[in-house]
Amino acid sequence: MDLSAFPRVALGSWPTPLDDAPGLTAALGGPPVLLKRDDVNGLGAGGNKLRKLEFLLGQALAQGADTIITFGALQTNHGRQTAAACAKLGLRCELVLTAKVPMTGDAYERSGNIVLDHLFGANVHICADADETAAVYEEVNHPGAVTLPVGGSNGLGTLGYVAAAVELVGQLTDRGIGEATIVVPDGSGATAAGIALGTELLGWPGRVHAASVSHTAADARQALEVLCADAAALLGVPAPELAHVTVTDDTVGDGYGVPTPQMWDVLELFARTEGVLLDPVYTGKAAVKFREIAASGDVPVVFLHTGGLPGFYGYAAEAVARFGPA
Known part of the structure; x- marks a missing residue:
């Protein structure tokens, strides 16, 4: 996939780390889990x-x-x-x-x-x-x-995560990991779409699970398919089949940006096993699905950490009530 034809400015620090998560792996009791750290890519407090x-x-x-x-x-x-x-x-x-x-x-x-x-x-x-x-x-x-x-979710923006898919699959290959499941938050859609399209174009044998944080699974799937098709057209390739992609909405709760008890639980789990902070809107809700998949899976599971930490402080009252001093 040659992306050099598209104008591009340098904003992030690439590649972002792919970290082992031994504490989280032990806590979940399933296959090895890894964290793709797109939250630590520099500019503007980082993020996808x-x-x-x-x-x-x-x-x-x-x-x-x-x-x-x-x-x-x-x-x-x-x-x-x-x-x-x-x-x-x-x-x-x-x-x-x-x-x-x-x-x-x-x-x-x-x-x-x-x-x-x-x-x-x-x-x-x-x-x-x-x-x-x-x-x-x-x-x-x-x-x-x-x-x-x-x-930033349109066909052109999706190319950013097509490039990320190439980066991530390369990191997995370097570790000797072939098949795996990538769990990614799905909001406006281009992050999940880019990973879905990129992994299919690479012929990668694993799966992609998009955990919607805002829309129904049907609407999120439709948006993902449109974004993939638009990005594929920019690349001059056919629209992907996306047979390796699953989209779910069962961790959204009462709506976009509305905290759930399960989300706070998984924020605590990541913090106390890996010292990694999630946000209440995107990564927290997607990590609830990640926890479920990782606990019951039979191949390594990668959580794509899309950042969002500054948003955590918008939920300070709820966080203090849950984690603050008595």
């Missing part, structure tokens, strides 16, 4: 969006953009990483955010990712609903602006 932004912002700069506009919830990781990347590249950043998660309080509304958005110099617009979002977008859009989708 940097791989997408390398391609998305590469194209934007090639088009002569001076401004980037994108969208998300108040605690969007994509918004925070976009703001950081724009600061590095000298681009104006307009974040049009919608208060769509049923969380309130100073921690959620004024800390975590949103304070970092301001620190990185973004212009942050908080909207009450879709109508206000559309109106604000019309105000900030201009001929020098490039608009990125929620989560």
Whole structure:
């Protein structure tokens, strides 16, 4: 897979580590588990969006953009990483955010990712609903602006995780691991889609499990298939069959961004066995599915850690109630 034809900017530190997790393996009592650490890739407190932004912002700069506009919830990781990347590249950043998660309080509304958005110099617009979002977008859009989708998830952004699939399969091969299961959080979709497409194009014999954190399994699967097809078209190859991909939604709970007891349990498990921190929105909920798969599997299981730690502080009140001093 030759990705050199696509404009790209350097934002992350690659390859990210693929770490053994012996404490977690012992606690789960199943096959070996490994952690792909896309949470420790540098810029803007790290996270999976940097791989997408390398391609998305590469194209934007090639088009002569001076401004980037994108969208998300108040605690969007994509918004925070976009703001950081724009600061590095000298681009104006307009974040049009919608208060769509049923969380309130100073921690959620004024800390975590949103304070970092301001620190990185973004212009942050908080909207009450879709109508206000559309109106604000019309105000900030201009001929020098490039608009990125929620989560950076389109065909071009998906290529960031096609590249990641090549990286990860290479790391597994170097360890002598052929077949394995990769568990990946699935929100806006391009991370899971890139891993799914990349592993299929490589002819890798393992499986990919996309754990939805926001949509029904049917909707998430449909979005993944569309993203894979769009990215495949950019690469000039047929749309993938994706027979090795499973999508589930049984760890979403009451909705996107709404904590569950199982999510807090698995945050504690990762912290106390490996010293690894997850976030309540993406990795925490996906790790609930990872725990289930790893405990009952018969091949090594890889958890793709997509980052999101700043968002943890948006849930400080809930975290203190669960883990803080008496």
